[in-house]
Amino acid sequence: MTGPGDLGAPPSDGPPAPSGPPSAAPPPPWTDLDAASARPLHPAARAALLAAYEQGYADPRRLHHGGRQARRLLDDAREVLAGSLGVRPDEVTFTGSGTEAVHRGLLGLARGRRRAGTVLAHSAVEHSAVLHATDWAVRDLGCSARPVAVDASGRLDLDALREALAPGDVAALALQSANHEVGTTQPVAAAAELAGLAGQVPLLVDACASVGWQPLPAGWGVAAASAHKWGGPAGVGVLLVRKGVRWRDPYPADDRSDLRASGFEDVPGAVAAAAALRAVVSEAEQTGARLHRLVDRVRREVAARVPDVDVVGDPDDRLPHLLTFSCLYVDGEALVTELDRAGFGVGSGSACTASTHEPSHVLAAMGALTHGNVRLSLHPGTPEHEVERFLDVLPGVVARLRAEVGM
Amino acid sequence: MTELDCRGLPCPAPVLALAKAARGRPDGTELAVVADDPAARVDVPAWCRMRGHRFLGEDRAADGVARYRVALGA
Numbered sequence: 001m002t003g004p005g006d007l008g009a010p011p012s013d014g015p016p017a018p019s020g021p022p023s024a025a026p027p028p029p030w031t032d033l034d035a036a037s038a039r040p041l042h043p044a045a046r047a048a049l050l051a052a053y054e055q056g057y058a059d060p061r062r063l064h065h066g067g068r069q070a071r072r073l074l075d076d077a078r079e080v081l082a083g084s085l086g087v088r089p090d091e092v093t094f095t096g097s098g099t100e101a102v103h104r105g106l107l108g109l110a111r112g113r114r115r116a117g118t119v120l121a122h123s124a125v126e127h128s129a130v131l132h133a134t135d136w137a138v139r140d141l142g143c144s145a146r147p148v149a150v151d152a153s154g155r156l157d158l159d160a161l162r163e164a165l166a167p168g169d170v171a172a173l174a175l176q177s178a179n180h181e182v183g184t185t186q187p188v189a190a191a192a193e194l195a196g197l198a199g200q201v202p203l204l205v206d207a208c209a210s211v212g213w214q215p216l217p218a219g220w221g222v223a224a225a226s227a228h229k230w231g232g233p234a235g236v237g238v239l240l241v242r243k244g245v246r247w248r249d250p251y252p253a254d255d256r257s258d259l260r261a262s263g264f265e266d267v268p269g270a271v272a273a274a275a276a277l278r279a280v281v282s283e284a285e286q287t288g289a290r291l292h293r294l295v296d297r298v299r300r301e302v303a304a305r306v307p308d309v310d311v312v313g314d315p316d317d318r319l320p321h322l323l324t325f326s327c328l329y330v331d332g333e334a335l336v337t338e339l340d341r342a343g344f345g346v347g348s349g350s351a352c353t354a355s356t357h358e359p360s361h362v363l364a365a366m367g368a369l370t371h372g373n374v375r376l377s378l379h380p381g382t383p384e385h386e387v388e389r390f391l392d393v394l395p396g397v398v399a400r401l402r403a404e405v406g407m
Numbered sequence: 408m409t410e411l412d413c414r415g416l417p418c419p420a421p422v423l424a425l426a427k428a429a430r431g432r433p434d435g436t437e438l439a440v441v442a443d444d445p446a447a448r449v450d451v452p453a454w455c456r457m458r459g460h461r462f463l464g465e466d467r468a469a470d471g472v473a474r475y476r477v478a479l480g481a
Contacts (some may be wrong), residue, residue, distance in 0.1 A: 106477075266428065306460070308457060310453065310457060323419060328421055328422065328426075328457060329422065329423055329426060330419065330453065331418075351413075358445055359445060359446035362448045364448075367452065367453060368449075369454070370446045370453075371446060371450055372419065406423075406427065407426065
């Protein structure tokens with residue numbers, strides 16, 4: 001079957017029927033505009049996954065027929081993935097998630113570079129996986145953290161980076177390829193050049209938000225990616241360790257085929273992740289260009305149709321499919337709930353009623369309004385008319401929520 | 408200076424209180440809001456930027472809770 005649904009389109013046929021009287025009006029159609037959280041399994045991955053469950057269940061370390069078959073599938077997956085990312089197959093390690101890849105990647109650099117320095121520098125807008133790994137290294141490895149400021153668009157401030165590197169005590173610098181909340185692309189190559197000049201400081205590039213949409217930026221020493229963000233299965237991450245980078249396994253060793261990994265390999269998951277990436281990379285230029293234009297339009301229309309709104313992130317140099325805006329006087333969770341009721345699934349960086357009450361550290365570092373926040377991220381197959389419907393519905397939803405609080 | 412008490416209230420209450428207090432008051436009026444919600448530290452200056460007010464800075468109320476001061480109008 002072909003059609004928009006096969007390009008990794010979200011469900012647009014409505015949520016499961018609510019329990020209620022059979023005479024209740026049908027719910028409005030529901031459209032997933034939260035692709036940055038998860039994408040449905042790409043059809044290419046689904047076929048590969050099912051085949052690999054049949055043929056790739058055995059232990060890839062065993063020398064018998066089944067083991068050799070599983071090993072061949074795993075090696076093929078590694079090669080396909082490396083080809084799609086433009087890296088060497090022996091630089092690829094499959095992990096249990098993007099988060100695990102970030103943790104292993106960063107802590108492995110901290111360990112491998114212990115004699116060069118104990119400071120872990122990171123942009124102020126990294127994913128929480130980087131911040132948690134850094135906290136752990138501070139507590140348990142005697143490291144210290146050095147956040148580096150970003151500008152109002154969320155982009156790393158290179159002068160601030162120069163200053164952070166100056167003391168010569170940095171073990172590693174964590175810099176994402178693009179920001180997961182606001183989409184702004186980071187100057188990875190320029191940062192890597194500065195880090196190289198400052199005593200060959202390696203970069204951990206968290207590429208979870210961009211892989212499948214944009215090529216891996218030059219300058220990474222270690223990188224992390226997550227399959228469910230490109231249409232592969234959840235529970236598959238990728239750790240890349242560049243040849244020659246000083247990285248030491250921070251966790252107990254295992255005796256698997258890949259010495260940087262631990263635990264029994266998820267061969268079908270790896271096969272499906274590789275098949276999905278190969279498929280989306282071949283489509284990325286075309287879908288990316290379409291969604292980039294669509295997001296341009298949404299950015300303009302939201303600013304024009306909704307009063308008192310802060311549309312944030314770099315308008316041009318950004319992920320193609322994602323935008324973020326914050327509406328004054330509105331509780332972010334109420335906005336997410338109301339938009340869901342109107343038939344749209346969106347993300348939010350607001351935490352007005354969350355237990356922590358901590359606002360998004362990304363929006364805070366940018367000086368952007370943190371309440372009333374909505375993150376929209378389109379799927380390759382998101383139809384334009386659903387984006388139009390969103391633009392038609394949004395102003396009324398925001399006005400209603402404001403009226404409820406007397407604004 | 409009018410001081411608004413938003414102790415214990417979550418976001419966006421501190422910004423809402425400022426916006427309501429700003430109604431009908433002339434440019435140059437100084438307002439302050441006392442809030443322990445951590446989002447206020449970012450959102451009060453962002454409100455000033457978006458609404459054309461001036462953020463004067465952060466200090467502390469007598470009980471140590473953060474207080475944010477603004478001047479209406481540019």
